[in-house]
Amino acid sequence: xAVVSQHPSWVICKSGTSVKIECRSLDxxxxxxxxxxxxPKQSLMLxxxxxxxxxATYEQGxxxxxxxxxxxxxxxxxxxxxxxxxxxxxxxxxxxxxxxQGYQETQYFGPGTRLLVL
Amino acid sequence: xxxxxxxxEMTATEGAIVQINCTYQTSGFNGLFWYQQHAGEAxxxxxxxxxxxxxxxxxxxxxxxxxxGYSYLLLKELQMKDSASYLCAVRALTGGGNKLxxxxxxxxxxxx
Numbered sequence: 041x042a043v044v045s046q047h048p049s050w051v052i053c054k055s056g057t058s059v060k061i062e063c064r065s066l067d068x069x070x071x072x073x074x075x076x077x078x079x080p081k082q083s084l085m086l087x088x089x090x091x092x093x094x095x096a097t098y099e100q101g102x103x104x105x106x107x108x109x110x111x112x113x114x115x116x117x118x119x120x121x122x123x124x125x126x127x128x129x130x131x132x133x134x135x136x137x138x139x140x141q142g143y144q145e146t147q148y149f150g151p152g153t154r155l156l157v158l
Numbered sequence: 159x160x161x162x163x164x165x166x167e168m169t170a171t172e173g174a175i176v177q178i179n180c181t182y183q184t185s186g187f188n189g190l191f192w193y194q195q196h197a198g199e200a201x202x203x204x205x206x207x208x209x210x211x212x213x214x215x216x217x218x219x220x221x222x223x224x225x226x227g228y229s230y231l232l233l234k235e236l237q238m239k240d241s242a243s244y245l246c247a248v249r250a251l252t253g254g255g256n257k258l259x260x261x262x263x264x265x266x267x268x269x270x
Contacts, residue, residue, distance in 0.1 A: 046200075072256055083245060083262045084201070133200050137256050145249075145256045146191070149200040 043067050044136050046150035053124055054158055060120045061153045063134030069114035070136035074147060075107070078131045090117055124157045131155075160184040162261035164246050169267045170236055178231045178264045180246035189249040191258065192220050192231045196242045204231070204244075233266075241268045 043066040053059050063073055072091050076084040088109050090096040096109035108120040117136075121128055131154050135147040161183040170176040182190070189208040193201035207213055207222035207229060219232040233240055243263040249256060 074257070083260045086257065086259070089257060131198075146203055146206060147256070147258060148203060149193075152200040154198075 042146070042148040044070075044134065044148050044150040046134055046153050048153060049151060050154050050156075052156045052158065055125050056123055058120055058122045059124055059155060060118055061132055061134075061155075063117045063119070063136065063150050065115045065136040065138075065148075068136075068138050070117075070138055071114065072137050073111055073117040074135045074137075075109060075117075075119050076133045076135070078133060078152075084133065087119075121155065124155070126157045129155055129157045160248055160250060160259045162246055162248055162259060164244075164261045164264045166262065167265045167267070169269060170233075172236055172238060172268055172270055174236050175232065175234050176236060176266065178233070178244050178246075178266065180229045180231070180261060182227050182229070182246070182248045182261075184227075184248050184250045184259075186251035187224060187248065188251045190220075190222055190229050191247040191249070192218075192229075193245040193247060194242050195245055195263065201245055236268050238268050238270075241266060 045064045047062045075087045078084050086099050087102045088096045088098045090109050090111035092111050092114050098104045111117040131152050133152040135149045137145050137147045164180045191206050192204040195201040205220035212221045217234045222229045243265050245263045246261040247258040
């Protein structure tokens with residue numbers, strides 16, 4: 041149980057284009073989903089928290105107009121990197137948690153999406 | 159805010175036991191998590207402590223002392239595949255719900 045998928049796993053794009061990353065909870069309903077970014081040899085940095093049906097809460101320093109988050113259902117959240125630039129190249133990881141019984145509100149992570157902006 | 163400290167690197171021998179420490183400072187403590195992350199992959203959940211004491215799960219155990227702001231992850235019978243980064247993460251009631259703050263991770267290298 042508690043499987044989270046992400047798509048795509050790899051994306052290479054030109055500077056100025058937009059990239060959409062999907063995060064899905066496959067076998068549970070995720071009341072909350074989180075988006076992280078991780079640069080090489082660094083820890084995970086939380087970008088935003090999203091609850092189904094409401095606006096995402098962004099961490100300080102994260103531009104909400106650049107990183108658009110949509111959490112339309114209890115099993116799907118999307119992150120769109122708009123007008124991507126080379127400095128946006130990173131490993132983007134989503135996680136999902138549930139207040140359901142047995143989950144202890146543990147965050148379960150997707151496999152990550154590696155973004156390279158040329 | 160929160161402050162989480164853990165050693166940057168550790169080396170241990172296959173078959174041995176290793177303890178990875180984590181100290182934290184936070185207000186509204188609401189749980190401590192340990193995750194394992196292999197290079198290029200996403201973190202996988204190892205353990206969760208919210209009360210003081212030891213939680214054992216196979217070769218992995220995690221300990222928490224809330225009064226000392228201290229936790230450790232104990233790995234027994236080390237295997238080569240245990241070479242990975244181990245992330246300590248703290249959840250706090252302040253700042254909204256279920257948000258985790260991660261330490262920088264401890265890179266464990268298991269040698270023959």
